[in-house]
Amino acid sequence: MRRRGFRSPSWTASLTWKSAVFLTVMCCTLAALLGFLVHTAVTRQTVEQAREKTLSRLEVVTDAYEAGEPLPPGSGIDPPGLPASLRALAADGERGTVVADGPHRPGDPDGRSGPAMWAAGPADGRALATWTDYSHSARTIGGLDRAIIGSSLLAIAATLLVGLFAVGRVTRRLHQSARVARRISAGDLDARVHDPRTARPVRAQDEVAIVAGALDTMASTLQRKLQTEQRFTADVAHELRTPLTGLSAAAELLPPGRPAELVRDRVQAMRALTEDLLEISRLDARTEEVDLAVHELAPLAERVVRASGADTEVRVRGAARVETDRRRLERVIGNLVANAHRHGRPPVVLSVDGAVVSVRDHGPGFPAYLLDGGPQRFRTDGAGKGHGLGLTIALGQAQVIGARLDFGNPPDGGALVRMTLPEYVRLDDGDADANPGGDGGRGSTDDPDGPTRRGPHAT
Secondary structure (H helix, E strand, O other): OOOOOOOOOHHHHOHHHHHHHHHHHHHHHHHHHHHHHHHHHHHHHHHHHHHHHHHHHHHHHHHHHHOOOOOOOOEEEOOOOOOHHHHHHHHOOOOEEEEEEOOOOOOOOOOOOOEEEEEEEEEOOEEEEEEEEOHHHHHHHHHHHHHHHHHHHHHHHHHHHHHHHHHHHHHHHHHHHHHHHHHHHOOOOOOOOOOHHHOOOOOOOOHHHHHHHHHHHHHHHHHHHHHHHHHHHHHHHHHHHHHHHHHHHHHHOOOOOHHHHHHHHHHHHHHHHHHHHHHHHHHHHOOOOEEEEEEEHHHHHHHHHHHHOOOEEEEEEEOOEEEEOHHHHHHHHHHHHHHHHHHOOOOEEEEEEOOEEEEEEOOOOOOHHHHHHOOOOOOOOOOOOOOOOHHHHHHHHHHHEOOEEEEEOOOOOOEEEEEEOOEOOOOOHHHHHHOOOOOOOOOOOOOOOOOOEEEOOEO
């Protein structure tokens, strides 16, 4: 069994989080370095001052000892509490100082006073020592350390906030560019970043502004090229209609026979292709309008199957009413059924389950490119006839009426297309019950001449 490795949360990959960690580590490192340097310098200076003061006091004590005078307070011969290292140094005839606990004081519960700076020197084989209070210096160093830690934490917090604010502005601009890129990839060629730094060419641009400007330029160029191709396709299809009409009329005048049938068949195929190209051009222009009306989905799908004349099984699992453009919906269902018969194998099954229409065949299934990127024009891997425009038109018309198409290959073989329509919901059950047609006052069901509502191309 393969062991799965640890996967860090997705938020740890963000630039903001990485910048926060980097700033925190750098601030902590810098604060620790500066704090260490300041602590070392101040401690060294404080110790040197205390050492010089104690050595000067030892000189006075030594003069008093040599003159036979009483020793001043805070000094003595081998006083209790003298550090052993300093006692050994004096026994060797040398002088030295050390910071250690002070001598025993009466009433001190732990037997020791605060820190003291000891100084000792030789005195007839013994140690002549003196000491000065070091507690004030120790408190000064402790207060300095606390001040360094507090100021370091404050500086780290301030630097982190300022850094996150600056990084946040950059990441917000990057996220804006990413959102625009996703909109462009989804088909919204009018999307632009419009970074304020690119609005004025004389203004210095950072790397994010350069990327945003390049993305806007790419989108504009892509939009112009696609519009040129769309106009070219529409113009070619429109110009072909006139000669094809004349060619169709001339084909009808040919004497009966096999050549005449072949000519009529090819002319009919050319006319169908031309009409498909014109339909795709209208869909690309996004100027289509829909005539909305309420329809029973199951009877509508059954009529499309009967009109196709193909051997298609219809299964109805649930009845639903949808508000849609009947002509466009019939076009979508008809194309899906025709594609299943053309590129798949029987049996072909059309299922209606609520507001979902599924078309299933038992052929080789959809190619990988279609499952990954959707239908592509003039591309088909099937063995049957076709130009690869049927599913493209079905997808475009489905977007117009607000439906969603999902393409897949079932595990047991074949191809499956699932169309999900927006289901019609009655807002007033009382009015719906009073109206036998069940249209809720919004239009008759399955009546082509009934009241309809006209809406814009909804994509």
